Amino acid sequence: MxxxxxxxxxxxxxxxxxxxxxxxxxxxxxxxxxxxxxxxxxxxxxxxxxxxxxxxxxxxxxxxxxxxxxxxxxxxxxxxxxxxxxxxxxxxxxxxxxxxxxxxxxxxxxxxxxxxxxxxxxxxxSRSALARIVERAVTHVPAGEPPPLPITRREREVLALVGAGLSNPEIAERLSLGVTTVKTHVASVMAKTGCANRIRLAVLAVEHGLA
Missing domain, CATH: 3.40.50.2300 (Response regulator)
Structure with a gap:
């Protein structure tokens, strides 16, 4: 509880x-x-x-x-x-x-x-706050081609929606998945990319043109 x-x-x-x-x-x-x-x-x-x-x-x-x-x-x-x-x-x-x-x-x-x-x-x-944080973070990212993402197609879909500011329930509804499944995909992307939280995931999505 x-x-x-x-x-x-x-x-x-x-x-x-x-x-x-x-x-x-x-x-x-x-x-x-x-x-x-x-x-x-x-x-x-x-x-x-x-x-x-x-x-x-x-x-x-x-x-x-x-x-x-x-x-x-x-x-x-x-x-x-x-x-x-x-x-x-x-x-x-x-x-x-x-x-x-x-x-x-x-x-x-x-x-x-x-x-x-x-x-x-x-x-x-909230979506608007996350967008402003990501925009500020991306302006400090060095220019150049980012390395390829070591994630699956479904994980790319989830990452794109995280980058768009959607919550886990919203992602689950958009992709017709269970919330627990979405959490598993988010945790997997974090582990594979070294992102510690959703802000870093959102920045990553923007860097790779997913959001």
Whole structure:
């Protein structure tokens, strides 16, 4: 069971998230906080696996709270969930130690997938945020022909969709596969290419003209 702490200054948002997670079967909401200071305190008390963190809150904001939480408890994963999809918030919270950045209009299935991936040690981003990160990363890649990819045709299809920012459930639906099968393909591509996370996979897909 994945233990999640919800941090948002809007009670209705927290209520909706709690309903979503409690219906999942594998995610347990262990606490709620209406601000950053309460979140820092509750992480020490509850030791959640994942903190779903709003960014703009009165008092201690989400970026500062993320920095304190990740410094004190590196094993706790912090996922930013915000209305403000801009580079200022994106890179500020990533520099503070967050493992992902999602916007609040993220579909429920994609949000659940992001929490599961975060708990597994992966990173998770909304499609628009991932595109900006990849674009910035690709501009620093040396010019030249990339080496051939040692992956299968199906793995190339999965890699292309990862590069397009699709979540595992979306890839499964697009390719008519099970989510577990998609996870297996993603793990295989990571192992074969040495990519440690989905950001590197997405950059790889762009470098090879797959996305």
């Amino acid at each position: 994945i233990r999640v702490l919800l941090v948002d200054d809007q009670q209705l948002v927290r209520m909706g998230l709690r309903m979503l997670f409690e219906s999942s079967g594998d995610v347990e909401v262990v606490g709620e906080a209406g601000g950053g200071a309460d979140a820092v305190r509750l992480v020490d008390d509850l030791i959640p696996d994942v903190v779903l963190m709003d960014l703009r809150m009165p008092g201690l904001d989400g970026v500062a709270a993320t920095r304190r939480i990740t410094a004190a408890r590196p094993a706790t994963r912090v996922l930013a969930l915000t209305t403000f999809d801009d580079d200022e918030n994106l890179y500020a919270v990533l520099n503070a130690g967050a493992c992902g950045f999602l916007v609040k209009d993220t579909p429920p299935a994609e949000l659940l997938d992001a929490v599961r991936r975060a708990a597994d040690g992966d990173r998770a981003f």
